[in-house]
Amino acid sequence: xxxxxxxxxxxxxxxxxxxxxxxxxxxxxxxxxxxxxxxxxxxxxxxxxxxxxxxxxxxxxxxxxxxxxxxxxxxxxxxxxxxxxxxxxxxxxxxxxxxxxxxxxxxxxxxxxxxxxxxxxxxxxxxxxxxxxxxxxxxxxxxxxxxxxxxxxxxxxxxxxxxxxxxxxxxxxxxxxxxxxxxxxxxxxxxxxxxxxxxxxxxxxxxxxxxxxxxxxxxxxxxxxxxxxxxxxxxxxxxxxxxxxxxxxxxxxxxxxxxxxxxxxxxxxxx
Numbered sequence: 001x002x003x004x005x006x007x008x009x010x011x012x013x014x015x016x017x018x019x020x021x022x023x024x025x026x027x028x029x030x031x032x033x034x035x036x037x038x039x040x041x042x043x044x045x046x047x048x049x050x051x052x053x054x055x056x057x058x059x060x061x062x063x064x065x066x067x068x069x070x071x072x073x074x075x076x077x078x079x080x081x082x083x084x085x086x087x088x089x090x091x092x093x094x095x096x097x098x099x100x101x102x103x104x105x106x107x108x109x110x111x112x113x114x115x116x117x118x119x120x121x122x123x124x125x126x127x128x129x130x131x132x133x134x135x136x137x138x139x140x141x142x143x144x145x146x147x148x149x150x151x152x153x154x155x156x157x158x159x160x161x162x163x164x165x166x167x168x169x170x171x172x173x174x175x176x177x178x179x180x181x182x183x184x185x186x187x188x189x190x191x192x193x194x195x196x197x198x199x200x201x202x203x204x205x206x207x208x209x210x211x212x213x214x215x216x217x218x219x220x221x222x223x224x225x226x227x228x229x230x231x232x233x234x235x236x237x238x239x240x241x242x243x244x245x246x247x248x249x250x251x252x253x254x255x256x257x258x259x260x261x262x263x264x265x266x267x268x269x270x271x
Contacts, residue, residue, distance in 0.1 A: 051232075051233045052232070052235070053237070054237055095112060095153050102154070102165070103135075118176070136168075137165065144228050146168050147230070148171075149172055151173060151177075151234040151235065152174045171197050176236070179208075
């Protein structure tokens with residue numbers, strides 16, 4: 001009989017983060033890094049990019065058999081890395097799945113993980129406790145600077161937020177979804193903007209998916225040295241292959257009109 005060991009989930013999360021860094025380092029060591037290791041100098045840490053897309057189905061990618069949609073860049077990641085052919089998500093809803101991914105624990109261990117999902121109408125103080133260990137907070141101890149781009153959905157200010165749970169930077173929205181042009185979760189005439197840069201609410205014209213993509217591309221260059229970048233890119237819906245998310249002509253025209261009248265102009269981030 002094998003000897004059983006008692007390992008807490010927090011210890012497992014720490015070991016998993018350390019192991020991920022080690023595995024990534026083994027796979028990305030360049031000649032100058034190998035020389036640095038041989039000479040005893042500190043080797044560069046690998047950059048880590050974690051992408052989460054809400055509502056992305058198993059058969060929504062061409063590398064999983066989709067014939068009418070081409071996703072060549074994701075297909076290349078699958079071909080050069082590891083492609084899982086049989087796996088299960090820990091939850092089918094937004095908040096609970098994010099609780100498990102950021103903490104490494106079953107979502108039901110925390111009260112916020114019981115929300116199906118967390119809504120803006122909630123009057124209780126429910127969210128991810130800032131004192132709880134998270135993947136970005138653990139990576140920070142290993143010398144990483146972390147950025148969350150996109151969807152948070154784990155509690156609202158002033159008690160909860162990405163910067164309160166280990167991230168160094170945040171660009172995106174705190175709720176479950178936004179209009180892609182007005183960046184509001186309510187009607188166009190409502191005061192429900194939910195686009196943020198760190199803990200400051202902003203108004204920035206542009207199609208939401210494009211804004212998130214541009215910030216993700218620039219995330220590593222915007223980070224000050226020293227520190228290796230860890231970027232989480234969490235979109236609210238999957239993108240279509242070689243194009244934007246689908247929208248009807250009627251909704252597209254109405255949303256553009258609303259964006260012109262309600263969103264104050266500022267310099268958008270460019271890719």
